[in-house]
Amino acid sequence: MQLYNTLxxxxxxxxxxxxxxxxxxxxxxxxxxxxxxxxxxxAVAFDVLRRYLEWVGHEVEFVRNVTDIDDKIIARAxxxxxxxxxxxxxxxxxxxxxxxxxxxxxxxxxxxATEHVDEMVAAIETLIDLGHAYESQGDVYFSVRSFPDYGKxxxxxxxxxxxxxxxxxxxxxxxxxxxALWKSAKPGEPSWPSPxxxxxxGWHIECSVMARMYLGDGFDIHGGGTDLIxxxxxxxxxxxxxxxxxxxxxxxxxxxxxxxxxxxxxKSTGHVVTLLGALDQWDAVAVxxxxxxxxxxxxxxYSRAALEDAEASLERLRxxxxxxxxxxxxxxRADVIERFKAAMDDDLDGAAALAVLFETVREGNxxxxxxxxxxxxxxAFDEMMGVLGLTAPATLEADDGAVAALAATYGIVEGDVxxxxxxxxxxxxxxxxxxxxxxxxxxxxxxxxxxxxxxxxRWHRH
RNA sequence: GGCGACGUGGCCGAGUGGCUAGGCAAGGGUCUGCAAAACCCUGAACCCGGGUUCGAUUCCCGGCGUCGCCUCCA
Numbered sequence: 001m002q003l004y005n006t007l008x009x010x011x012x013x014x015x016x017x018x019x020x021x022x023x024x025x026x027x028x029x030x031x032x033x034x035x036x037x038x039x040x041x042x043a044v045a046f047d048v049l050r051r052y053l054e055w056v057g058h059e060v061e062f063v064r065n066v067t068d069i070d071d072k073i074i075a076r077a078x079x080x081x082x083x084x085x086x087x088x089x090x091x092x093x094x095x096x097x098x099x100x101x102x103x104x105x106x107x108x109x110x111x112x113a114t115e116h117v118d119e120m121v122a123a124i125e126t127l128i129d130l131g132h133a134y135e136s137q138g139d140v141y142f143s144v145r146s147f148p149d150y151g152k153x154x155x156x157x158x159x160x161x162x163x164x165x166x167x168x169x170x171x172x173x174x175x176x177x178x179x180a181l182w183k184s185a186k187p188g189e190p191s192w193p194s195p196x197x198x199x200x201x202g203w204h205i206e207c208s209v210m211a212r213m214y215l216g217d218g219f220d221i222h223g224g225g226t227d228l229i230x231x232x233x234x235x236x237x238x239x240x241x242x243x244x245x246x247x248x249x250x251x252x253x254x255x256x257x258x259x260x261x262x263x264x265x266x267k268s269t270g271h272v273v274t275l276l277g278a279l280d281q282w283d284a285v286a287v288x289x290x291x292x293x294x295x296x297x298x299x300x301x302y303s304r305a306a307l308e309d310a311e312a313s314l315e316r317l318r319x320x321x322x323x324x325x326x327x328x329x330x331x332x333r334a335d336v337i338e339r340f341k342a343a344m345d346d347d348l349d350g351a352a353a354l355a356v357l358f359e360t361v362r363e364g365n366x367x368x369x370x371x372x373x374x375x376x377x378x379x380a381f382d383e384m385m386g387v388l389g390l391t392a393p394a395t396l397e398a399d400d401g402a403v404a405a406l407a408a409t410y411g412i413v414e415g416d417v418x419x420x421x422x423x424x425x426x427x428x429x430x431x432x433x434x435x436x437x438x439x440x441x442x443x444x445x446x447x448x449x450x451x452x453x454x455x456x457x458r459w460h461r462h
Numbered sequence: 463g464g465c466g467a468c469g470u471g472g473c474c475g476a477g478u479g480g481c482u483a484g485g486c487a488a489g490g491g492u493c494u495g496c497a498a499a500a501c502c503c504u505g506a507a508c509c510c511g512g513g514u515u516c517g518a519u520u521c522c523c524g525g526c527g528u529c530g531c532c533u534c535c536a
Binding site: 026030038041046071151159223226231254258263293294297298303310312313319323343354356357358359362368428437444449450458 | 463464465466467468473474475476477483484485486487492494495496497498499500501502528529530531532533534535536
């Protein structure tokens, strides 16, 4: 298997340090507000990585942190007159809900920053002892020039960074590029005790500490969005490797941004489509398919049309599977699985993997039309759908109220879709096509599609 | 200004130095109640200008354009 390693700027063979336990750390969200579609993309990209690794036989330790203390959470809490804990818990619950609905497996460990402050303080002390950090007016900063490799991930060099520095000069820092490991607390802010007074950890040290604590030094894969390469991941490397002298993570994987009207979706600008909102509007599996259609490293543009396209594609997959009800017990067709693996082994080429899936559907449909055995194709289909996390049934519920209202117009009290289908069936039998078609068309308006088959009418939410 | 990514048919989107991506939409057909849904089939592309090559959408150089990072951010 080959993966693109940002550290090398190349796609290179991926061999786990320990094949029995592949270790992945993914930068999770800062829980200040509810998730948007971009967060979902990152979560899905790495969920597919994890599922694929497990499918090919690895055990995977998958850590995704929750940053539940930072300046923005504090600002939001004071704005809403809530505690930072309340803000964080509420947002974290929204993330969990949205990620579950997307069909992501839960991380094996989901550490919270606030539960690891002691370890962070210890790590900062180590950095001070080693001369890589210094205290200044209750803050502690990492000294960038003390780490010669600084810039190796983002391919920046210190001189260029200084030249392009836009941040205002802060006289507590010895160098504009130095970044905070510890921030002193202002009155009323949540804080933890430390040798430098009451305060809170800086964002970057949180990830360094939690990653090393759960996965050890030199773990396999560190992931996140491309927007985190600099400074966040660069700083994580600096802190960790300065402290230990050992490599921090072996592979760095970064997912591309989700764009809205050609521009990056970002909380800070309010330029967002919320994830939960999208999941109320579209089938969760369609949203997932929308992500997977584009290679994970490329930018992906959100649009209504793109989601509708994904929805239609998903329907093709589902209707194929509906033709062969139940589970299949035979082994999957080997050539299909081989092609699927080839696509996934090539830096998780989801789009190419989907092509294999759709080709399988076409071949399967043709075989069904001629009455050939399709069980090994269906088995392969199920395997691939499982690895991609697309097997969930339709997630959007029929609107019971609207259906009942429709039924009422035909004199049915508290009717459901099945009642309407029964009515339509009777109309069809007596060749009252207008009535039958009116019911069908009205149901389509309610996102319910009817399929007339030899065994009678079936319906599904679309 | 520095670093980086990308520009493929109507739309989305893989990939390759010469040989079919795939999806959506469109057109044709099968089935059917003339339908709907479903299924099958079909076509069309590689930003511009040079260069390397027997041959480039694919490699190299230049241009134009879009986007990301350089500040919090998945």
